[in-house]
Amino acid sequence: MRHSLRGKITLGYYAVAVAILVASVFFVGELRTLEARVVLGQRATDLFNTVLEIRRFERNYFLHHEAVDLEENARYIKLAQEMLTANRAGFSAIATQARLAQLRALLDDYQRRMSAFAAGGQQPVESFEPGVRSLGKEVVTIAEDMAALERRQIQTTLASFSTLLLGVIVCMALLIVLIGRALSLRVVRPLQEMEASVVAISTHRRESLSAPSNDREIISIIEAFNRMLKELDVRQKSLMRSERLASLGTMLSGVAHELNNPLSNISTSCQILQEEVGESDPATQRVYLAQIDQQTERARNIVRALLDFSREQAFRKESVLLKPLVTQTVGFVRGEVSAKSVVQLFIPEDLTVPADPQRLQQVFVNLIRNALEGLGPGGQIRISAQLKHVSGPPEGTALGSGCDGEGEVVEISVIDDGPGIAREILPRIFDPFFTTKEVGHGMGLGLFVVYEIVDEHDGCISVESTPGQGATFRIRLPSGKSRPRLSVGGKGES
Numbered sequence: 001m002r003h004s005l006r007g008k009i010t011l012g013y014y015a016v017a018v019a020i021l022v023a024s025v026f027f028v029g030e031l032r033t034l035e036a037r038v039v040l041g042q043r044a045t046d047l048f049n050t051v052l053e054i055r056r057f058e059r060n061y062f063l064h065h066e067a068v069d070l071e072e073n074a075r076y077i078k079l080a081q082e083m084l085t086a087n088r089a090g091f092s093a094i095a096t097q098a099r100l101a102q103l104r105a106l107l108d109d110y111q112r113r114m115s116a117f118a119a120g121g122q123q124p125v126e127s128f129e130p131g132v133r134s135l136g137k138e139v140v141t142i143a144e145d146m147a148a149l150e151r152r153q154i155q156t157t158l159a160s161f162s163t164l165l166l167g168v169i170v171c172m173a174l175l176i177v178l179i180g181r182a183l184s185l186r187v188v189r190p191l192q193e194m195e196a197s198v199v200a201i202s203t204h205r206r207e208s209l210s211a212p213s214n215d216r217e218i219i220s221i222i223e224a225f226n227r228m229l230k231e232l233d234v235r236q237k238s239l240m241r242s243e244r245l246a247s248l249g250t251m252l253s254g255v256a257h258e259l260n261n262p263l264s265n266i267s268t269s270c271q272i273l274q275e276e277v278g279e280s281d282p283a284t285q286r287v288y289l290a291q292i293d294q295q296t297e298r299a300r301n302i303v304r305a306l307l308d309f310s311r312e313q314a315f316r317k318e319s320v321l322l323k324p325l326v327t328q329t330v331g332f333v334r335g336e337v338s339a340k341s342v343v344q345l346f347i348p349e350d351l352t353v354p355a356d357p358q359r360l361q362q363v364f365v366n367l368i369r370n371a372l373e374g375l376g377p378g379g380q381i382r383i384s385a386q387l388k389h390v391s392g393p394p395e396g397t398a399l400g401s402g403c404d405g406e407g408e409v410v411e412i413s414v415i416d417d418g419p420g421i422a423r424e425i426l427p428r429i430f431d432p433f434f435t436t437k438e439v440g441h442g443m444g445l446g447l448f449v450v451y452e453i454v455d456e457h458d459g460c461i462s463v464e465s466t467p468g469q470g471a472t473f474r475i476r477l478p479s480g481k482s483r484p485r486l487s488v489g490g491k492g493e494s
Contacts, residue, residue, distance in 0.1 A: 055140060355477060362453060
């Protein structure tokens, strides 16, 4: 039971039910006691009323001398005696045995005198009446005292019952609060910790959930959630690999163009050397050989960059010169750039950023391709970067763990003068599989991959667009002060 949320909740319900049952049994007992007191009080009141009837018929007889009044007086005397006998045990709770014996003796004496008076009839009423009235008065006084005492006891019992009821209600409320608190600690707290863990996973501060308790249901949920996370991670990596391969296919035409220049230079130099074999001086030969070596190195760098882009690598930040990386990327996608379209770079030569060069290059490939899709002849893409101090998120639709940060960042802008993006779809363009293209013309993963990579770098990406006036993508990455350890782009130019 204790290793199950259901067991803990059931145990809490049982505890409340037992507490309510105990309180109910207790109150039933108290109500029975109160009921007995009320019944006894009613009997004491009935005795007092009977005694009053005895006195009433006594007075009527002495006034009118009717035989029927005397008979009623005798009947009520007998009734009072029977009530005393039948309720002796109960009346002992409101009067002492001596007091009850006195009341019995007074009733008996009263009965004898009335019986003797009725039987003889010779004694004058004036001499008989005072003694009878005195006895009757004593009987009334004792019966009245008993009834009054019982009423006070009932009132006391009711007051005690009310106080007890209030106390039990307070105790029950406290008990329920304590049980609720215990359930909260044992049931709600693990759920809250799970919620915090899920939030941490969504912000990339954690990669898996840990069990906050040993409850069976919690462990099952954690295991299922972690399996789902692993599956999502595998699928996401597969999707990103597919997107990178698609980008690689796009880049191949640009690489062919990039390789064509150094290969042409190598071919030209070789032809000249072949034509001048034995005729040219050694200095000229060394010049052409140096050109061949330079262009060969340039081609090697282009191939190496392409292999680095296509190779699956673990995420690793290093200080990267930004302009050579962007220049090389533009060269790779040159095959998709219209002959009349222009890509302009406004990036400082010495601006560096701590990043994974392969993933950052994937970002630029996807953003440039995205801009080119709607760009017609004569269109322009402007890529700029600067070191900037920020204190809040950028304007427009912004996503990423670094959007709310403060401090110095490298802000990269990719601006095009294409048709722009409709206002209603702006908030959705970074969603996976969201695309406005026809079926078979894209999976809708390009901008999602961009967001994933930027977020992986603790950065922020935003987009602003006005239909008919182009779109602006801004990327903010944490700045780096160290000099680059690796230059991307080799000796050649894009």
